[in-house]
Amino acid sequence: MIxxxxxxxxKPYKEVLDSFVTVSxxxxxxxxxxxxxxxxxxxxxxxxREQVAGLLKVKANEIYFTSGGTESNNIAIxxxxxxxxxxxRHLITxxxxxxxxxxxxxxxxxxxxxxTRLPVDEYGRITVEDLEKSIRKETILISIMQVxxxxxxxxxxxxxxxxLKKYPSILFHVxxxxxxxxxxxxxxxxxxxxxxxxxxxxxGLKGTGVLFIRExxxxxxxxxxxxxxxxxxxxxxxxxxxxxxxKALRMTMMKSDAGIAGLAEIQHLLRKSxxxxxxxxxxxxxxxxxxxxxxxxxxxxxxxxxIHALEQNGxxxxxxxxxxxxxxxxxxxxxAMGVPESLAESAIRISLSFDNTEAEALKVLSVIEKTVNQLxxxxx
Amino acid sequence: xxxxxxxxxxxxxxxxxRNRNKFIDKLKKSVRIALAPFPKVKIEASRDRMYxxxxxxxxxxxxxxxxxxxxIQSYSPAIKVEKDVEALKQASxxxxxxxxxxxxxxxITAKRSDKTFELNTDGINQTIGAHLLKNxxxxxxxxxxxxxxxxxxxxxxxxxxxxxxIQGAGGLPIGSSGxxxxxxxxxxxxxxxxxxxMKRGVEIEAVHFFSPPFTSERSKEKVIDLSKKLAGIFGxxxxxxxxxxxxxxxxxxxxxxNYSMTSTRxxxxxxxDEIRKKQEGLAIITGESxxxxxxxxxxxxxxxxxxxxxxxxxxxxxxxxxxxxxIAEEIDTLDISxxxxxxxxxxxxxxxxxxxxxxxxxxxxxxxxxxxxxxxxAVQEVExxxxxxxxxxxxxxxxxx
Numbered sequence: 001m002i003x004x005x006x007x008x009x010x011k012p013y014k015e016v017l018d019s020f021v022t023v024s025x026x027x028x029x030x031x032x033x034x035x036x037x038x039x040x041x042x043x044x045x046x047x048x049r050e051q052v053a054g055l056l057k058v059k060a061n062e063i064y065f066t067s068g069g070t071e072s073n074n075i076a077i078x079x080x081x082x083x084x085x086x087x088x089r090h091l092i093t094x095x096x097x098x099x100x101x102x103x104x105x106x107x108x109x110x111x112x113x114x115x116t117r118l119p120v121d122e123y124g125r126i127t128v129e130d131l132e133k134s135i136r137k138e139t140i141l142i143s144i145m146q147v148x149x150x151x152x153x154x155x156x157x158x159x160x161x162x163x164l165k166k167y168p169s170i171l172f173h174v175x176x177x178x179x180x181x182x183x184x185x186x187x188x189x190x191x192x193x194x195x196x197x198x199x200x201x202x203x204g205l206k207g208t209g210v211l212f213i214r215e216x217x218x219x220x221x222x223x224x225x226x227x228x229x230x231x232x233x234x235x236x237x238x239x240x241x242x243x244x245x246x247k248a249l250r251m252t253m254m255k256s257d258a259g260i261a262g263l264a265e266i267q268h269l270l271r272k273s274x275x276x277x278x279x280x281x282x283x284x285x286x287x288x289x290x291x292x293x294x295x296x297x298x299x300x301x302x303x304x305x306x307i308h309a310l311e312q313n314g315x316x317x318x319x320x321x322x323x324x325x326x327x328x329x330x331x332x333x334x335x336a337m338g339v340p341e342s343l344a345e346s347a348i349r350i351s352l353s354f355d356n357t358e359a360e361a362l363k364v365l366s367v368i369e370k371t372v373n374q375l376x377x378x379x380x
Numbered sequence: 381x382x383x384x385x386x387x388x389x390x391x392x393x394x395x396x397x398r399n400r401n402k403f404i405d406k407l408k409k410s411v412r413i414a415l416a417p418f419p420k421v422k423i424e425a426s427r428d429r430m431y432x433x434x435x436x437x438x439x440x441x442x443x444x445x446x447x448x449x450x451x452i453q454s455y456s457p458a459i460k461v462e463k464d465v466e467a468l469k470q471a472s473x474x475x476x477x478x479x480x481x482x483x484x485x486x487x488i489t490a491k492r493s494d495k496t497f498e499l500n501t502d503g504i505n506q507t508i509g510a511h512l513l514k515n516x517x518x519x520x521x522x523x524x525x526x527x528x529x530x531x532x533x534x535x536x537x538x539x540x541x542x543x544x545x546i547q548g549a550g551g552l553p554i555g556s557s558g559x560x561x562x563x564x565x566x567x568x569x570x571x572x573x574x575x576x577x578m579k580r581g582v583e584i585e586a587v588h589f590f591s592p593p594f595t596s597e598r599s600k601e602k603v604i605d606l607s608k609k610l611a612g613i614f615g616x617x618x619x620x621x622x623x624x625x626x627x628x629x630x631x632x633x634x635x636x637x638n639y640s641m642t643s644t645r646x647x648x649x650x651x652x653d654e655i656r657k658k659q660e661g662l663a664i665i666t667g668e669s670x671x672x673x674x675x676x677x678x679x680x681x682x683x684x685x686x687x688x689x690x691x692x693x694x695x696x697x698x699x700x701x702x703x704x705x706x707i708a709e710e711i712d713t714l715d716i717s718x719x720x721x722x723x724x725x726x727x728x729x730x731x732x733x734x735x736x737x738x739x740x741x742x743x744x745x746x747x748x749x750x751x752x753x754x755x756x757x758a759v760q761e762v763e764x765x766x767x768x769x770x771x772x773x774x775x776x777x778x779x780x781x
Contacts, residue, residue: 043601059712
């Protein structure tokens, strides 16, 4: 099996699963309980928080544990909008965000907020000029992903961060779900107020996530209940999941430097060879792109057909983002980049992890070549 | 531009006459402890300056660490340049050019403690100023309010260039004012009192009163976590945990309820004083703030303080609660202090404690029972732990992370 769908989810590291099992079976107490089992669970929780904070180079009291990227994005966006609705009702985002940001924005729009969705160029990138032009007196939040989940484009987070120095009252949310470990992000330096991460995208478990909330930034919580996570996220804490996520993040960060170089090499190899195949068009830009995603279309062949053909050879890739691939609608990001609908319907996304190898890439390439030739015979 | 050293300016040490060497040694120790995670760093101390030689270690992180060290007035990342005008010109250009942004202004502040250098301060100002103006287009001079202030210090061994002065924590190096015992309850005030004393150079050891089952393991953990924060300032903290249950029960049996709090505090003070003697401390520090609760009225202090003539330092005595909370937030102890567990101060609080206890009365009540053996026993059985800051602490759970 060759797993090239790491932007959909990653395989949990064995060490991560071991921690999860140990904590779940031996330290199962509720951190809010007064007895020593509760005390152990609370200690584990705070050690997990400190470790995540240390790895992200922020303070422990700025880390809030959630159930994943979708929840972090929802708390960040709706929580900021609800708390600041009296200051203004204008939010800025892009036209290529993940569904959890896009849909949260749509919901707020129905509630009477105004949303500006910045367009992207042919490379999937917004311009900071567009962003600055769209800022108004009533703007309360800017939400922008660091790395696009479908094509891998990196947005100009640094430039946006430095512009926002002039607008201290606007909250800056960065969806970093796709970038953890693969594209560095300095939260303090770039004036990021809110940042979402998801455990299962870096070899942790599903159902675990992080929301960074800069000290001093305030949000309205979305859940009511026992006021866990410093009142921001009620609900008994998933201690085992968060310990496992802290470990996964450490392991990912440790592999990061060497890993990024390896990803870039494999990506380069894939790009070079795929470019040579007739009828393949690559959508992932050469510049400002993450090293682990490569999105391309095979003209005239529906993505689904291509994916199943690869699967027969034990190769797993995606159409677009996993969340929208079941809807069978073409990729939002590609359409926003101006890719014609017919071509967008043929899009395939390869996404790598640090564990993928060049040998795997070569195998995939040869299967793709074979598959292209076979399919061409059928389709033409 | 890469800095290769950080220049540290001493605070009040400079005025300490003959004790100066001792102060510098203590400061050097503080710096060494704070920079322990950076093994390649070298620290050089002279009479009026200290240099941290980076040797390739992460300058930004080290700058962050220095911020919390007491006894440092200010510090500047700096470059060492040989005493040669051309070398000085080149290094000045590189340093300023690396910071310069369109439209910014600069000035040069030259100091020459080595009078043999060929240029005097005016000469340095003019030569370097002209060199920068010629080579960095768009830059202007502003001697009143410059964006970049290039400091040039000509010293006997070399010239030091720096362009940024960072405010230090002030105060005196820890240990330079001797040792004292901090009564650490787990509340908001006592860690702040400890911190402020450390800032004035006091080396502290903490004393905590533990009364199982009336106070839980988790309240003890809370105190250990607070101690870890204080340990972070000086590398470690000695924590004495006193088992206090027997004494507390004896007080309940012997002393009327409305005087039990006064008597409890007197016993705690007696025990702390005994530990202080053993540890060769010179004072006792408490987090008392005048009028905050019943035990902190002047009358109470008068009745409680009777048991010892050891100096009792109360750094918070005239501070408002809101100001204390602000410091607790800054030193990162507030979140720990507000964890909701009973501690030795909250349990056994009588419903209406005396706010104006009398010495005669409390002495009379205590006279019916000999507390001394219990006190000696508590001192004998004190549990002493050396607390390391969190980062170094090997937790029982580490393999899970």
